[in-house]
Amino acid sequence: MKFYLSSFLLLFSAFFSYSQVQSGYTIKGVVADSASKKSLDFVTISLKKENQPFKTTLSKTDGTFNFNQLSNANxxxxxxxVGYxxxxxxxxxxxAEQGVINLGKIYLATESKSLKEVAVNAQRPVIKQEVDRIAYDVQADVESKSLNVLDMMRKVPMLSLDGDDxxxxxxxSNYKILINGKPSSMVAKNPKDVLKAMPASSIQKIEVITTPPAKYDSEGLAGIINIITNKKIDxxxxxxxxxxxxxxxxxxxxGMSFTVKQGKFGASGYGGIGVWKQPQQPSSSTRLTTDTLPSALLQNGSRSFKNQFGYIGTELSYEIDTLNLLTAEINLNKGNFNSDGNQLSRLNYLDNADRIIQGYNLESDSKQNWRGTDLSLNYQLGFKNKKDRLLTFSYKYSREGEGQNDNMNVSxxxxxxxxxxxxxxDGSSTEQTIQADYVHPVKKLNIEAGLKGILRNSKSDFEYSGLDSASGQYIIVPGLSNKYTNKQNILGAxxxxxxxxxxWGFKAGLRIEETIVNANFISTQSNVDQNYFNFIPSxxxxxxxxxxxxxxxxxxxxxxxxxxxxxNPFVDRSNPNFQSGGNPNLDAxxxxxxxxxxxxxxxGSINLNLNYSFANNTIQRVSLYDPETRVTNSTYQNIGKDxxxxxxxxxxxxxxxxxxVNLGGNLQYAWLQGIINGELLKNEGLNGYLYGNTGYKIKQGFNLNxxxxxxxxxxxxxxxSSSYFYTSVTVTKDIIKDKLSFSAGMNNPFTKYRNYNVTTAGSDFSQTNFSQMYWRSYRFNINYKFGKLQGDIKKNQRKINNDDSSGGGKSTSN
Known part of the structure; x- marks a missing residue:
């Protein structure tokens, strides 16, 4: 009742405030270029009242703008x-008498030197549509002071989170995530855990690129998500x-972020640490089979986990002179994931529930750790006769590794x-990239070209050891262990x-890529070689x-x-009845x-996007039931048409x-088909995501969202998988204006737990995996900004963007 009463009072007060706005004055004008005298569109115009931010708008295609319903004030x-x-x-x-105040034409001169940062404190648009992408301005959203980056993605058009985040x-789920336009080992494996630990206050904006231009590598079926963290260096x-x-x-x-500049040297950076833990919660798995001896499997248990993560990144810039620029980047990250669980498993004949085929109790203690390093160096050369001509040489080295240890006690x-x-x-992957880019503007035409080489070397050493009852020692089982290397070289232009x-605006391009793959199973002395060539138009x-x-x-x-x-052919046997692993024979x-x-x-703003896509030979997660071992085996295969x-x-x-108020959603109708174990399977249906959020500024520095x-x-x-519903309320208080703020919030106040189900079916089995987690949670944030900036310095306009390996991270299920 208190919630509904508060909501009613909020609506009433907002309506009352709106009705009190006096009408009588209008300020209008036209923005134009001082040299060509042509009108300028989409220019930001900010209005202050008594030196306080009041309104903001954009100039129209003819350069005009206006502010209406103004009271008598200063x-x-x-x-x-940008550029003026x-x-x-x-x-x-x-x-003044009430009426129209016409400012006439306001001429802007082209900026002859580096553009200084202008602080516009009025409300600015959150979403911006460009020719090939949508950008969400995180800093324009007041909830950026209290939410993490993953929660912020719930608001970004075209993005959504499923019931398992x-x-x-x-x-x-086939996309690529970039950090500041570049791939990062930080989000290579499981980005949701990393983004939960990253405060949104360190993010400038999130770009969703659905039609990436040719300069981007061709990976990511659905597109690219670019998270921009670095601010302007001044x-x-x-x-x-x-x-x-x-x-x-x-x-x-x-978390933290910073920028600093002294003379020709500049630096920007970000970093953070975080813990994400889940108390003990129930989980279960059921499976019914219809083979010659139909059976029913029931597993009940519980699981808790704790994820710890730390990351730091910095970009260094040195402007040798107006035509020569050096930049370097260093990014480090490290984390671990620990989980404890227990499980009671019973397999019975379907026609006789009292007859046990198999039973056991399983206590699990799992530990995973990962670490990543990204190093890059860029040199940019300008030209005296035309400074917009740019030639860039780049080198990048990346290394990521992970280790997994599971101890399973059977009783x-x-x-x-x-x-x-x-x-x-024990797995690791190293990558070296050499790249050259050239930009050549000719009047209204901008030409770009480039060459690129990526050399990757991945390896995995996995062992399965069983307890020997006689000696009490764990002994390696050779048939379940293997060493594996995978070399992938990519040449592109x-x-x-x-x-x-x-x-009008036009972008067109062509990218060509050759991929050479060599996989080697050291233990079994077998190889897999692939070589394919692609033309990628855009x-x-x-x-x-x-x-x-x-x-x-x-x-x-x-x-x-x-x-x-x-x-990676490593087979995860942490649940003996549901095993999963990779497939080294996969094609692109x-x-x-x-x-x-x-x-x-x-x-306000309205963005509407329609899309249609199709692909053959898609990679699908495939589950097959083996009636001899009574195990469901899951892997990946090129069998799909989407x-x-x-x-x-x-x-x-x-x-x-x-x-x-911000409202939106995604709706996709999908048609899927593939041949599994000689049988053609088809499935279709609607995948949808709806969202809405509202923010209200209250007096004395309070904001309610x-x-x-x-x-x-x-x-x-x-x-x-099952559907889900998510709600959130946040209150933010500016303690020191534009400096220090405090936020408190609650997620899902009406639902304590979230139940998540994934159903899977084949020709001779059907199974459901169930998990429960805390859905109601509370959060507190303190955000502090400091420092003062003056004058911008340059940064490389072309860098390495290795967005060519499948993204989205790794999602796991039994």
Missing amino acids: YSVAVVA TSKSVSIDLKN NIQLQGK NGYNGNVNLRENFPVGGPGG DCISCGLPSYTQAN YNSYTYNLKD ISVSRKFKNSMSVNTGFTQRIQRPNIYNL VVNNNFQLGFSSFKK KSLGGNLSVNYPLTKNWN ASFSYGSPNVMLQGK
């Missing part, structure tokens, strides 16, 4: 555009520190013949063109209209190359993707100057 209009000197105009309406792009220093606590699920954590064994056992896997007119077209509206369309092909987690997949989008930016048709809608609208999201069941080739 105002100032700030006009800001900013301009401010003061207006005194205290003694796995990230999806337009309902698909004279002086600036930084942000965030401390947080989540309970009963989650834990303490902290009360009934006809199982299963001793206690251990399984260990691209050429792309960008052509801009007043109302094209994007945009058209601007009056009233800040635009339409964009595009087509591209994308490749999914299987990564080490898909290829080519996806065809068509996009059509509409955007409108006036008082088609999907859908769209995305997001609406961001300020109901008043203090009250903003509420959000919800709904995820429909996720359709898979052999089954589907």
Whole structure:
């Protein structure tokens, strides 16, 4: 009752405040280029009232703008555009007669030196549509002070989280995640755990690139998610520190980011540590088989886990002179994941529940650790006759490794013949990249070209050891152990063109890539060799209209190359009745993707995107039941044909100057088919995700935010997952304006636990895996900003972007 009463009072107060706005004054004008006298569109115009942020808007395609319903007060209009000197105009309406104040044409001069950062404190648009991507301005969202990056992704158009917090792009899990435009070992394996530990306050924006241009590597069937952390590097220093606590699920954590510049030297960085723990919660698995001896398997148990993670990254920049620039990057990360569980397993004949085929109790203690290093060096050369011509040489070295140790204690064994056992896997991957990029502008045409070579070397050493009852020692079982190496060399070249007119924008390009793979099973002395060549076209077209509206369309092909987690033949036997492993014989997949989008930016913003994609020979997770061993084995195979048709809608609208609403969702209808064990399987259905959030600014520095999201069941080739509903409320208080803030929030106040089911079916079996986790949680955050900046320095415009191996991380299930 208190919740509904508070909501009613909030709505009433907002309506009352809105109704009190006086109408009488209008400020209008036109923004134009001082040299060409042509109007400038999509320029940010900020209005301050009595030196306080009041409103913000964008100029229309004809350069016009206006602010209506203004009271008599002192105002100032700030006009800001990238590449131009900013301009401010003061207006005194205290003694003026009501009516229209026409500022006429406001001319902006081209910035002849580095553009200084202009602080615009008024409310700015959260979502921006570009020709080939959508950008979500995290810093424009007040909840960035209290949420982590994964929770922030619930608000980003085209992105969604399933019931197990796995990230999806337009309902698909085949994508690539970049950090600052580059791949990172930090998010290579399981990004959801890392992004839970990363505060959103350290993120500038999140880009969703659905039609990547040719300069990007071709990996990621659904597209690219680019998380931008680094801020502008300016004279002086600036930084942000965030401390947080989540309970009963989650834990303490902290993050920071900084920028500093002295003379020709500049640096930016970010880092953080975090703990994410889940108290003991129940889980279960059931399986019914219809073979010659039908059986029923029931497993009940519980599991707890604790994930600890730390990361740090920095970018160094030295401007030798106006034409020569050196940058270097260092990124380090390390983490561990520990879990404890117990399980009671009983396998009975279906027609006689009292007759036990197999039974055991299993106590598990699992430990995983991973670490990653990314080092890169870039040299950028400009040209005196045309500074926009750029030649860049880049080198990057990356290394990531992981170790897994599972100790499984078996007791009360009934006809199982299963001793206690251990399984260990030591895996690592190194990567070296050499790249050259050239940018050559010719009037309204921009030409880009580049060459690239990637040399990868991955290896895995896994052992399975069983307890010898006579000696009490664990002895390696050779047939269940192996050593494996995988070498993958990629040679690529691209050429792309960008052509801009007043109302039209065109991007087109072609990328060619050759991939050479050699896999070697050292223990079994067997090899797998692959060599394939791909032409990857891409094209994007945009058209601007009056009233800040635009339409964009595009087509591209994308490749999914299987990564080490898909290829590694290590078999996870932590659950003896459900085993899973990789497949070193996987081939690459080519996806065809068509996009059509509409955007409108006036008082609010509307973004609508329609898409259609299809691919053959897709990589599917396949589960087969073995009636002899009574084990369900899961792996990956190139068996699928996928088609999907859908769209995305997001609406961001300020109901008043203090009250903003954001609504949206993704809907995809998927058709899946594949041949499993000689049988053609088909499945189809709707994958959907809806979200909404609202923010209200209360007096004395308080902000109230509420959000919800709904995820429909996720359709898979052999089954589907359950739906879920998520809600959140956050209150933020600025203790020191634009410096120190405190936030408190609650997730899912109406639901204590979340139940998650994944059903899988084959020709002779059906199974359901169930897990429960705390859904209701509380969080507290302290966010502090410090420093002062002046004057921007340059950063390399072209860097290494190895977005070519399949992304989305590794999701696991029994």
